Amino acid sequence: MERGSALLTDRSALNTIRACYQCAKCTSGCPVAALDPGYNPRRFLRLAAIGEEEAVLRDGKLWYCLACFTCQERCPEEARPAEVLLALKNLACERGFAPAALLAAARLVAADGRLYNIDEFHNEYREDEGLPALDEETGILGKLLALTGLQGRLEG
């Protein structure tokens, strides 16, 4: 089904993999690679470029990417490594490899319109602190998300 395809806005980013010449400037500036030597954005781009994206999609470490965009700002070529990783995460999600914690957060957004639900109790607390109460949930995001490909993943 074309509707709700996750790659709608990212297809152009995936094409930039071809510009990557494996200089590794992305990995050498990546904060996650500095914390965990097993995480390597350059390698993810390499695997995707040679048609081994399946290995990337199944690698749980793909989700460690902070989307901090440091790599993309450093890349000397026209590759967009951070956006490529985002597109690969979208593909991994379509395949059912998204981490449970992220899906759980998305379910909250679909159900409550926010990551942290705002109820009467919390609004009273806000008013005690001198802040206005916020409007109650209408269910509109749930309706919108039902139109996208994400809905199936949230149910599954």
Place this chain on the structure above:
Amino acid sequence: MTVQRYALFLGCNVPVRNLGYELAARRVAEALGIELVDLPGFRCCGYPLKALDSYAALLVAAHNLCQAEAAGLPIVTLCNACSGTLTEADLELKEDAALRERVNQDLARVDLHYQGTTQVRHFLRVLDNEIGWEASRGRISRPLDNLHIAVHYGCHYFRPTRVFHSYGAEPREDAEAPAALDRLVAATGAINVSYDGRNDCCGGGLLGLRPDLAQEQAGRKVREVQRRGADALLVACPTCGLNFSNSQPADQELTILYFPQLLGLALGLDPDELGLELNQIPADGLREKLGV
């Protein structure tokens, strides 16, 4: 003085977990003649959906843009993720007619229509570019000359720079090396403490999956800032603030301040009105130093 009006986009974190930030932003806006309007209908910006399904995130962001369009107001945000997500969505929808058409087909199902008539700005950029520090400078009644402040912008305040450049959010062309917080610190009279890696990520993006790594990353910055002798680390994003606050040893705490709190102190506002007590890390040491 003409009053500037903005729709205040709070997002998910600020109105629940960063009330001090919100309180200070509202008080400072009031003091500077900026009207922040609370619109019913604003929801999650869409950021938490982006890694799962970029189109879903775009649709949710577009829904929020529609709320501001209906009120005829530009949007001001306090969170870097909200700022980045809404800016990118607005940019993509303004530039890509086919995408706009498709999003509008979906929005029609909930009786909304995106037109492209609003604008998105981080509150820090509003102060930096639209109000200007000169306006604040004239009102500084409590110069902070004895405070040592280090600044942290947070990734999505300025990266990807391509987005903020194309959107016209950075007229000063300092997208790659942001300086708004530095200008704020200078306006308050405080001493700006430089440190290595100040444009590095706080690590907050890993809080859901690997909190240990997120805290290790934040802890590195906190230690570096402490080593340089700063009284506080100044932030512009609720996630950065929370991650820095939760990544510290209890016996050697570094005060984390949200930028409107620092400005509010310099403007002479009552510290209790700036929500300092609501921050995760008590600002007692800083208040003592200022004698307030």
